[in-house]
Structure formats: C-alpha cells, structure tokens
Amino acid sequence: MKKFGKLSCLIIKKKHLFIALLVLLFVISSIGVFFIVNTVNGETYINTIVIDAGHGGIDGGSIGYSGTIEKDINLEYSKTLKNMCSEFGFKVVMTRTNDSGLYSPFAVNKKKDDMKKRKQIIEKAKPDIVISIHMNSTQGKSSRGAQVFYNKENEHSINLANSIQKQFQDKLVKPRKTAQSGDYYIVNCTPYTSVIVECGFLSNKEEEKLLLSNDYKNNVCYSILCGIIDYMA
Ligand SMILES: [Zn+2]
Structure with missing residues (x-):
C-alpha cells in the first residue's frame, strides 16, 4: 500500500486531476479494496467516514x-468529497446535506444544540474517520493556505492530519507547511479519529477566487481522499 500511496502523489498535476482520479480508481479496482473492508470478530465491515459540513442554517x-x-462553500466541498469517497468504496455519513443547521427550532442555544447533534451523528456512525470541512478567515487579508487541525491528545488524528497536509503540500497552491493542533469541539467531542480541514482563507481575495473554482474544489477534495488513503495504508 505504501507504493500505491507514492504513486498517487506522483501522478497528480492540477489540470490532470480528472485523469488522475480515473487512474486512481482503476488502480484500486485492480489491486482490490482490502483496506476499505475489514474483518472484526468474524464480521466484515466497510470503513466509514463522517463528513461534517461546518456551520449551516x-x-x-x-x-x-x-x-x-x-x-x-463548506457544503459544496463536503458533497464533492462525499462523491469521491463513495466512489472509492467508503461508507459515508454526512452530518448535513442541505442549508439547514442541525439545531431544534425550539433550542434556546442553537449553536450548542447544533454541535450536540453533530456529536450524536458521529457516535451513531462509529466512524473510522471524521472530516470536518471549513473555510478559514482572518482580519489580515494576506493570510492564506489550506491547513488541517487535530486534537493533540489523539495520535491517530495527528497522523491523519499530517497525511492530508502532506497531500496539500504536493497538490495545492501555497498551502500551510504543517498541520496544527487546535482545541475545537468537533475534534474533541468523541474518541474517533477526527480532523478539521480549513480548505483556505475566504478573507484572502485571491484564495477566495480559487476556492470558488471547480478545479480547485476537486483538487482539495482529491488531496483529502489521498491523505485518507495514505493514512489507512
Ligand atoms: Zn468554519
């Protein structure tokens, strides 16, 4: 599997994304999807990924x-990532698939209720991986670059974050150099391997334009998928 991870890194060029994805899928179908299907206590199961589109409503x-x-834009990226992961063979659970937040209309603290619902979805899915999709923003308009955040107490999350960040380094325009620990609810609320992917800075004029393009969206999502595959391998 290490060989395959390296191959996927070498073949990608921005404009060849689609071809690369086809090659990736072909290689996978040739070598089998043995790391997607696991056997635990005599029962087989398919690796599950929760994709969490940040915010909503x-x-x-x-x-x-x-x-x-x-x-x-979080929702658009999450849907694209979902399609790629599903085509690859993963079982995917989405925390939201439309504009609505997850909170009850009667909740006094809607943000808190929304986050609690996301936690419940993750716990029910018992996932191998949780990917929470966000876009970054700062007062300073020059900040830019995709970056992955993790809970520093969770070794698996650190490994997944580093694996995705490495793919960003290989495939994206000016990503951040390293993944970073962060004290965020979604990576702390369950023991599952969880990362937040800040796909780029909406506050940066140039990067916002990039983030809104289909090519770039596909490239980011493809990088995340490659990072997941490398992590699992
Ligand atoms: Zn956000």
Missing part, C-alpha cells in the same frame, strides 16, 4: 472577501 460561518458565505 442561522450560522453562516465566516464571510469571504467578496461576500462568499462559508456554510455554502
């Missing part, structure tokens, strides 16, 4: 340089 998240609302 009344919580729009950050606002981009030209007005992009984070919750919308």
Whole structure:
C-alpha cells in the first residue's frame, strides 16, 4: 500500500486531476479494496467516514472577501468529497446535506444544540474517520493556505492530519507547511479519529477566487481522499 500511496502523489498535476482520479480508481479496482473492508470478530465491515459540513442554517460561518458565505462553500466541498469517497468504496455519513443547521427550532442555544447533534451523528456512525470541512478567515487579508487541525491528545488524528497536509503540500497552491493542533469541539467531542480541514482563507481575495473554482474544489477534495488513503495504508 505504501507504493500505491507514492504513486498517487506522483501522478497528480492540477489540470490532470480528472485523469488522475480515473487512474486512481482503476488502480484500486485492480489491486482490490482490502483496506476499505475489514474483518472484526468474524464480521466484515466497510470503513466509514463522517463528513461534517461546518456551520449551516442561522450560522453562516465566516464571510469571504467578496461576500462568499462559508456554510455554502463548506457544503459544496463536503458533497464533492462525499462523491469521491463513495466512489472509492467508503461508507459515508454526512452530518448535513442541505442549508439547514442541525439545531431544534425550539433550542434556546442553537449553536450548542447544533454541535450536540453533530456529536450524536458521529457516535451513531462509529466512524473510522471524521472530516470536518471549513473555510478559514482572518482580519489580515494576506493570510492564506489550506491547513488541517487535530486534537493533540489523539495520535491517530495527528497522523491523519499530517497525511492530508502532506497531500496539500504536493497538490495545492501555497498551502500551510504543517498541520496544527487546535482545541475545537468537533475534534474533541468523541474518541474517533477526527480532523478539521480549513480548505483556505475566504478573507484572502485571491484564495477566495480559487476556492470558488471547480478545479480547485476537486483538487482539495482529491488531496483529502489521498491523505485518507495514505493514512489507512
Ligand atoms: Zn468554519
């Protein structure tokens, strides 16, 4: 599997993304999907990934340089990642598939209720991996770069984060150099291997434009998928 991980790193060029994905799928179908299907206590199961599109409903998240609302673009990236992971053979559970937040309309603290529901979905799915998709933003307009965040107490999460960040280094325009620990609810709320992927800075004019392009979205999601595969291998 190590060989395959290296191969997937070598073949990607931005404009050849689609071909690379086809090659990837072909190679996988040739060598089998043995690391997607596991046997535990005599029972086989398919590796499960929870994909969490950050924010939603009344919580729009950050606002981009030209007005992009984070919750919308998070959902688009999450759906693309879901398609790639499903095609690869993973079972995928989404925390949300539309614009709505997960909170009850009667909840007094809707943000807290929303996060509690996400935790419940993760616990029910018993996933191998949780990927929470977000877009970053700062006051300083020059900050840019995709970056993965993890709970520093969870060794598996650190490994997954480093694996995805390495793919960003190989495939994206000016990503951050390293993954980083962060004290965030979604990576702390369960013991499952969990990372937050901040796909880029909406506050950066140039990067917001990139993030809104289909090519870049596919490239980011493909990088995440490669990172997951490398981590599992
Ligand atoms: Zn966010």
